[in-house]
Amino acid sequence: MIEKVGHSEFSVNEKGFYGQFGGAFIPEMLYPNVKELEDNYLRILNSEKFQTEFRGLLKDYVGRPSPLYFAKRLSEKYGAQIYLKREDLNHTGAHKVNNTIGQILLAKELGKTRIIAETGAGQHGVATATVCALMNMECVVYMGAVDIVRQEPNVKRMLMLGAKVVPAESGSKTLKDATNEAIRDWINNPVDTHYIIGSVVGPHPYPDLVARLQSVISEEIKWQLQEKIGRDYPDVVVACVGGGSNAAGAFYHFLDNKKVQLVAVEAAGLGVNTDKTAATTARGTEGVIHASRTILMQTEDGQIVEPHSISAGLDYPGIGPIHAHLFKSERGTFVSATDDESVEAGFELCRLEGIIPALESAHALAYLKKAKFKKDDVVVVNLSGRGDKDLATYIKYFDQEKK
Ligand SMILES: *Cc1c(COP(=O)(O)O)cnc(C)c1O
Helix, strand or coil, rough: CCCCCCCCCCCCHHHHHHHCCEECCCCCCCCHHHHHHHHHHHHHCCCCHHHHHHHHHHHHHCCCCEEECCCHEEEHHHHHEEEEEEECCCCECHHHHHHHHHHHHHHHHCCCCEEEECCCCCCHHHHHHHHHHHHHEEEEEEEEEEHHHHCHHHHHHHCCCHHHHHHCCCCCCCHHHHHHHHHHHHHHHCEEEEEECCCCCCCCCCHHHHHHHHHHHHHHHHHHHHHCCCCCCCCCCEEECCCCCHHEEEEEHHHCCCCCCCEEEEEECCCCCCCCCCHHHHHCCEEECCEEEEEEEEECCEEEEECCCCHHHHHHCEHHHHHHHHHHHCEEEEEEEEEHHHHHHHHHHHHHEEEEEEEEHHHHHHHHCCCCCCCCCCCEEEEEEECCHHHHHHHHHHHHHHC
16 A cells, blocks of 8 residues: 555655655754655555554544535536545644654654644645644744744644644744744754654655655545546646645556656745745756755756745745656656636635635635636546635735625
8 A cells, every 4th residue: 555665656766756856955963864764654554553543543533534625616617527625624624644653653663752833824734733632742833933823823732732832033033934943943953853844845764754644645545536437546636736745645546557647736925936825836946955966946057946925835945856756757647737827716716615725725726717628537636725814815906896
């Protein structure tokens, strides 16, 4: 069920690379921590004990399997058979908890008693604080001081769940500064602490670890489609990409099936040709970010360019190495959606299907308008999260629309 490394040309190889991307470009001091994880993660993930606990919690705590819902009115509008993978119905409202549940079980097996994480929008921080409460583990979440002000409700949630939220006061006081603080903490606490990374980014083995934990999404899509249409694969899978964990999970079991088109939607912000964008493959170049060789938005001398997206979860200047490889090898179709297109697609889903999507997921939905489908095409859109957290942004647009 869980394959070895190198099982596919699109999975990680023994050296921790996807094609030319990935690796572990870490400071010497971090080597023992990362090595311990690398040496143990596959053994633990493949163990019966882990699988039983992981599957049990996904079922009874997260509420999996998440439904695969045939969106009738959306299908009529776009002339295809459109299904929504309802990750928005998970406990905590998004796919992120699939990963944090898996990693906290892994941490427990490694004998760790303390969890650290970094968060930008606060979604990963909340998913981490949630599983720490569940497992009675100490939880420290690093967050940029600017983000703490911008994302107050999520900060309050983390505190309610018993986590400690530590502001990162250096640099731009946002996600990358919080990441630096988390790495510093991990170097200082190598024995008792596990660092839960929230997407398919960071040094090997994190991208592979997170992709495997999120692969439950496509594992379910396969049997759910088999039940519904008598065929266990769609023609198209669409997912938004910030770091790329929900997309990696939705693509995972279809990577080697070339009949399935894999569509990754990046956040164009105000437009790919403006300086307010997060469309990494459109604007980025190859380099190293968060200890991994990938594609990122950087200046000519290698300074990271601040990204922009209306959705906090897609506001990231890089993509995970698996996606850099899917892009470079042309196995994946990389497109983008602007802030406006995405908000519009979000409103459309509200009115046609009675579902308020996260602004991140609305980017994936925005692809429907641009795509050319045949009537019988089976299209799965990964609805990565629900939109409650984005109400203020939606309402601001709604009020403007009425004027
Ligand atoms: C965090 C988040 C994303 C972006 O993260 P990925 O790792 O790219 O999946 C997308 N959707 C939602 C709802 C999120 O919370």
